[in-house]
Amino acid sequence: MNMRFIPILTLLFVLTAACEVDQTQEGELPEVDVDIDTEAGQAPEYDVEWADVDVTTTTRMVEVPKVTVEMVEEEVEVPVLDVDWPQDYGEPEETTFMVEADVDQEAALEIEEIYTTGQRMVVLARLEKAGEMLQNGQMLRVSDQVVVNAPDMDVRYYIIGDRPEGISNTRYRYISDRSEIADVLSNGRSIYTK
Template sequence: MKSFIVPILALALITATSCNIDKKGKTELPEVDVDVESGNLPEFDVDWADVDVSTATRTVEVPKVIVVMEEEEVEVPTIDIDMPNEDKYEQELVVDAEVEGVEHDIEIKEIRATNKRLYVIATLEELETDLGDKKMRVQDQVSLNAPDLDVKYIIVGKKPNRIYNNRNMYVTSMDNLPANVKDATVIYKR
């Protein structure tokens, strides 16, 4: 029982010493009678500790899911674009999505061009294999040897509910492509 009383007394002492109490006005208990007369209850101004909220950097343990990427040799389509008076360089056009629920497949179907802009159009399809509570990234790519061009990625399919997928435009079908994309010249088709 003594070990229980000591922490309570310590807590009461800390609480009593961590704030300032200034009595204001006259302290007098009201008189109690059959007829209750008004009294003068004490007023107190309690100044407690100043509290500041901020952030600090700390090292903590957080769970991480590790995805192992393996390199494999695969056939990747290569597109070569020559433009007058323009130097060209090799780059990879990579379209990807982060999915959950079931496995998905993503595939670049077309690349369209207008002026100095390319539209990389891919399809995202749900497969049957259940992922459980895991997430997965799927991708496809095409090699491009061309001058510096502005590249926009459009994915035809249902947009997965992941923040990572906000980088690309999603449309439900090829019929829903914006007019400027529909009017662009198809330079690659799979």
């Protein structure tokens, strides 16, 4: 077999591996005479049936969050911490640590403490639901923030309280009380306490 036909046969095999192929005519290689007279050859012919794929849609009832958040600007006092970091921590810059939750009743969310372990910042907040339930599936977003001049390091957020329903409330780890992370806090130093 002529070596030039091997890549062509390999390509045909790859292209036809995922479909049904019926050969409709035999192939024939050209005849070669020693004195270089040739007769025309004939390439094989194929009928190719590709996989039949139908794409449709259907209607299903699924639960989707419908949250209306009205953003308004208000003047509030935000704690700002100016921490004197050791030089080997790197250059500190103003960083905002923020926690927020979408709740279906009146609630308060406050950052209680911020710890540093040297390689990580730990932000500990508390969510207290203490109000009336909102009507018609309405949601309320509660939040708190503290500004710290801090070097670039890993930040972990913990919220003491029950996790509210909803996909938007999965960004933070919710714990029942601070004893769940006592080992993390024991290795750190508090730089903020409310």
